[in-house]
Amino acid sequence: MTKPLRRPIRSALLDIDVVALTAVATMVVMGVWLRHGGVDMLAGSALDRWTSISRLSGLFASFTGLVGVALSIRSTQVERKFGLDTMYNWHRILGETMAIALVVHIWSGVMSWSVEASVWSAIRDLTGREPYMAMATVGAFFILVVAFTSLRAVRRRMSYETWYFMHLLSYAGFALAFSHTIVLGGDFNEDPIARWMWIVVHIGLAVWLVIGRWGRVVRSVLKPLHITNLESTGVNTVVVTLGGPALENLRGDAGQFCYLRPLVRSSWWKSNPYSMSAAPSTDGLRFTIKDRGDASQTLGGLSLGTRVAVEGPYGTCTPEVLAGNKLLMIAGGVGIGPIRSLLERVGPETEPVILYRARSEKDLVHVEELTELAIRVNGRVQTIVGPTSSLAVKDPFSTAVLLTSVPDLQDREVVVAGPESLLFAAYKGLRAAGIDALDIHFERPWW
Amino acid sequence: MTRNKSADDQFPLVRRLAPAVLLASGGVVFLALVDGPENMIILNSSSTTGSVSSSSSSTSNPTGSTSTQELTCGAARSTGAQVEFKWGIVQVEALLDGEGELCEVEVLQFPDADRRSLAINNFALPILRDAVVVAKNANVQAVSGATLTSRAYMASLQFALDNS
Amino acid sequence: MMKPILKFAEPVMGTVASVHVVADRVHSQVVTAVGRVFGELHRLEALFSTFIKTSEISRINSGELSLLDASPEVIEVMDACTWLEHVSDGAFVARRPNGGLDPAGFVKGWAGQRASKYLAEFGLDNWLINIGGDIQTAGLNADNQPWSVGISNPHNSDELRFSLDVIDQAVATSGTGARGLHLWDAKGRPVEALGSMTVVGPELRWADAFATVAYVKGLDGVAWVEQFPGYHALAITLSGDLIAPAWAVSSI
Numbered sequence: 001m002t003k004p005l006r007r008p009i010r011s012a013l014l015d016i017d018v019v020a021l022t023a024v025a026t027m028v029v030m031g032v033w034l035r036h037g038g039v040d041m042l043a044g045s046a047l048d049r050w051t052s053i054s055r056l057s058g059l060f061a062s063f064t065g066l067v068g069v070a071l072s073i074r075s076t077q078v079e080r081k082f083g084l085d086t087m088y089n090w091h092r093i094l095g096e097t098m099a100i101a102l103v104v105h106i107w108s109g110v111m112s113w114s115v116e117a118s119v120w121s122a123i124r125d126l127t128g129r130e131p132y133m134a135m136a137t138v139g140a141f142f143i144l145v146v147a148f149t150s151l152r153a154v155r156r157r158m159s160y161e162t163w164y165f166m167h168l169l170s171y172a173g174f175a176l177a178f179s180h181t182i183v184l185g186g187d188f189n190e191d192p193i194a195r196w197m198w199i200v201v202h203i204g205l206a207v208w209l210v211i212g213r214w215g216r217v218v219r220s221v222l223k224p225l226h227i228t229n230l231e232s233t234g235v236n237t238v239v240v241t242l243g244g245p246a247l248e249n250l251r252g253d254a255g256q257f258c259y260l261r262p263l264v265r266s267s268w269w270k271s272n273p274y275s276m277s278a279a280p281s282t283d284g285l286r287f288t289i290k291d292r293g294d295a296s297q298t299l300g301g302l303s304l305g306t307r308v309a310v311e312g313p314y315g316t317c318t319p320e321v322l323a324g325n326k327l328l329m330i331a332g333g334v335g336i337g338p339i340r341s342l343l344e345r346v347g348p349e350t351e352p353v354i355l356y357r358a359r360s361e362k363d364l365v366h367v368e369e370l371t372e373l374a375i376r377v378n379g380r381v382q383t384i385v386g387p388t389s390s391l392a393v394k395d396p397f398s399t400a401v402l403l404t405s406v407p408d409l410q411d412r413e414v415v416v417a418g419p420e421s422l423l424f425a426a427y428k429g430l431r432a433a434g435i436d437a438l439d440i441h442f443e444r445p446w447w
Numbered sequence: 448m449t450r451n452k453s454a455d456d457q458f459p460l461v462r463r464l465a466p467a468v469l470l471a472s473g474g475v476v477f478l479a480l481v482d483g484p485e486n487m488i489i490l491n492s493s494s495t496t497g498s499v500s501s502s503s504s505s506t507s508n509p510t511g512s513t514s515t516q517e518l519t520c521g522a523a524r525s526t527g528a529q530v531e532f533k534w535g536i537v538q539v540e541a542l543l544d545g546e547g548e549l550c551e552v553e554v555l556q557f558p559d560a561d562r563r564s565l566a567i568n569n570f571a572l573p574i575l576r577d578a579v580v581v582a583k584n585a586n587v588q589a590v591s592g593a594t595l596t597s598r599a600y601m602a603s604l605q606f607a608l609d610n611s
Numbered sequence: 612m613m614k615p616i617l618k619f620a621e622p623v624m625g626t627v628a629s630v631h632v633v634a635d636r637v638h639s640q641v642v643t644a645v646g647r648v649f650g651e652l653h654r655l656e657a658l659f660s661t662f663i664k665t666s667e668i669s670r671i672n673s674g675e676l677s678l679l680d681a682s683p684e685v686i687e688v689m690d691a692c693t694w695l696e697h698v699s700d701g702a703f704v705a706r707r708p709n710g711g712l713d714p715a716g717f718v719k720g721w722a723g724q725r726a727s728k729y730l731a732e733f734g735l736d737n738w739l740i741n742i743g744g745d746i747q748t749a750g751l752n753a754d755n756q757p758w759s760v761g762i763s764n765p766h767n768s769d770e771l772r773f774s775l776d777v778i779d780q781a782v783a784t785s786g787t788g789a790r791g792l793h794l795w796d797a798k799g800r801p802v803e804a805l806g807s808m809t810v811v812g813p814e815l816r817w818a819d820a821f822a823t824v825a826y827v828k829g830l831d832g833v834a835w836v837e838q839f840p841g842y843h844a845l846a847i848t849l850s851g852d853l854i855a856p857a858w859a860v861s862s863i
Contacts, residue, residue, distance in 0.1 A: 168467065269460050
């Protein structure tokens with residue numbers, strides 16, 4: 001008897017909690033700086049001024065870094081509130097901010113040290129002669145490398161895992177930089193209250209990270225699912241179903257995605273996100289995987305029974321966010337999975353219109369299933385196939401074209417899933433057609 | 448994705464760990480090279496031992512040094528070892544008079560003025576001269592020491608030193 | 612240009628105290644001032660010596676006198692000793708296991724500094740006072756140079772291990788000089804025994820006490836002394852190595 005999985009929990013977090021938490025954290029950081037005369041020092045001698053700037057930028061870099069690390073823990077409460085996509089976008093923004101603050105911190109530190117000596121001597125002091133500064137130098141180097149490799153242009157040039165393993169160096173970076181903040185940092189070395197607060201925050205975060213982030217990985221490996229069905233569909237496309245007793249531990253819904261880690265010798269160290277292409281149930285989790293790169297290929301090439309560690313499901317674009325209005329669903333590429341699974345969970349009153357964009361006929365998958373599901377709820381499927389240059393219309397998601405295919409567009413809620421370019425094009429056209437931003441549901445591109 | 452698939456060939460994990468491991472080892476090497484144990488230095492009691500550069504190997508101990516017959520200070524010179532430590536290199540030169548006795552110590556090399564030593568100079572700090580010098584040769588006005596155990600010995604020695 | 616230097620020496624406090632005064636000429640002011648210095652040292656010895664039955668310390672230890680009724684000097688010294696015991700984590704000891712007071716570790720330096728006030732009071736700017744190796748200097752020596760203080764080699768007292776040129780600074784050295792003697796700190800952990808520990812700083816009373824503490828603390832003592840602004844330590848190990856904070860050399 002097929003039963004849907006338990007629905008994801010509702011987050012206890014409220015908007016106001018997040019605002020309050022951010023405000024308190026900012027006030028504490030600024031408070032530490034103000035408490036130790038940060039403003040007065042700005043108006044003081046050159047040494048005081050640079051020292052004050054260095055302290056503030058150092059505090060700010062630490063603060064943004066700590067929040068960035070906290071987001072990467074993927075806390076369930078936070079994830080359910082914002083979605084992993086938003087969290088990782090903030091992680092990126094905070095990381096970039098931290099890198100800039102760190103550069104300011106290093107620069108102002110060197111300036112303050114060189115007020116009374118040569119710049120060269122200041123640099124030598126700050127890279128090893130002062131206590132714990134050699135460690136801090138290495139830590140800053142790690143963090144700047146991590147920030148650099150996370151620039152889109154750089155990141156694209158390396159495989160996900162290469163980037164990820166380098167990204168792990170940021171933990172070492174934080175740990176190495178910690179001592180100098182306690183020993184040299186004017187904000188912590190002479191103020192026991194601030195120092196203990198700082199130590200407690202770091203230890204607390206470290207414990208949370210180990211239990212929350214790495215504990216989750218360990219649990220997923222200890223209680224894996226296994227491949228219960230493998231089906232080839234279309235060109236280079238495989239449908240993988242994962243099942244097993246561990247399913248009982250999962251909560252999930254249509255429209256979500258999971259991190260999958262096949263527990264085989266060649267890929268136990270690779271964990272990649274895949275969208276579910278069917279509403280998760282006691283029958284298992286179904287993923288439709290196109291051969292895009294190495295990881296997808298590996299997963300499709302596995303044999304029945306292979307154990308797969310599953311983290312998730314994640315994602316907030318579930319049937320819960322739909323208000324029950326009529327629906328327009330726009331899908332492209334990998335986006336067909338969430339759209340297909342959501343379609344299983346909507347009612348006949350939604351009369352869904354599915355616009356399915358693909359570069360060529362062979363890229364279309366699940367068209368028959370989609371059509372069946374759509375007809376069941378009074379909907380229809382429309383495919384838009386061909387390279388953009390060959391299409392009859394210049395922009396398939398311009399307001400005029402959208403209105404032609406979906407005359408009652410303005411009455412509908414919209415779900416968009418697919419690659420970045422499709423999301424942006426569709427969002428632009430929909431907004432131009434007067435659809436409220438709150439009525440357009442999508443996961444932000446971050447992968 | 449413009450990824451080179453050949454990277455996947457035989458040791459995909461090793462290959463992808465390599466940059467991170469390289470960076471981490473670079474950090475460890477840097478720490479091992481740069482981060483000394485403490486903000487302290489050790490000058491060897493014999494200036495011919497320690498980190499001695501090949502060009503300077505003579506001793507600052509005047510005993511047995513050759514000298515000319517002139518009685519001016521600096522008639523003979525003896526260059527001490529270059530002693531390297533966390534803050535830089537120090538090298539001193541002992542100046543001997545015609546009788547081969549120590550009369551002056553010149554500092555040939557010392558670390559660049561930096562923030563720390565500048566701050567210290569502002570406190571009018573003591574000047575340290577390191578050399579095993581025979582007491583009667585040293586131009587000192589008083590002696591601070593720790594070996595004075597017997598009171599009689601202490602009294603005679605101090606009289607001798609103070610009035611030498 | 613060499614100026615006249617006047618040297619005085621007198622046995623006191625179980626050792627010898629000497630005073631060097633640089634002055635343009637010998638005048639009665641100098642003699643009076645130095646006389647006051649020795650007088651003060653004898654007075655303080657009579658107050659603090661545990662070898663003198665009638666000293667206040669002896670009377671306090673025998674129960675004849677309450678510490679509360681002791682003279683201000685005794686109370687000042689015991690206050691300072693208490694502070695030193697705290698700040699040294701017990702490495703400084705001014706009380707015997709039986710509860711009796713023995714502030715000898717502090718009195719010599721403190722008395723030297725206190726007595727030297729008479730030199731300043733009589734308008735003397737350039738002088739050196741040496742109480743059995745605990746030295747306080749003021750101004751410059753007869754050559755118009757900083758006072759040069761030799762530190763003896765703990766293994767061979769005929770030798771000086773190094774010397775310090777100082778202006779307005781005190782120098783004190785502590786150490787047994789005995790080879791192979793094992794020391795334990797307040798928590799019973801063995802410390803690496805040193806040949807001697809020398810402390811330089813503005814005031815003799817603290818330089819002397821800090822040297823005593825730092826010597827007991829072993830190599831850690833060098834860093835321990837650095838916490839006190841203006842005070843610095845230099846150690847000679849049993850093997851004869853000189854260990855100094857880096858500043859001491861970079862300021863050569």
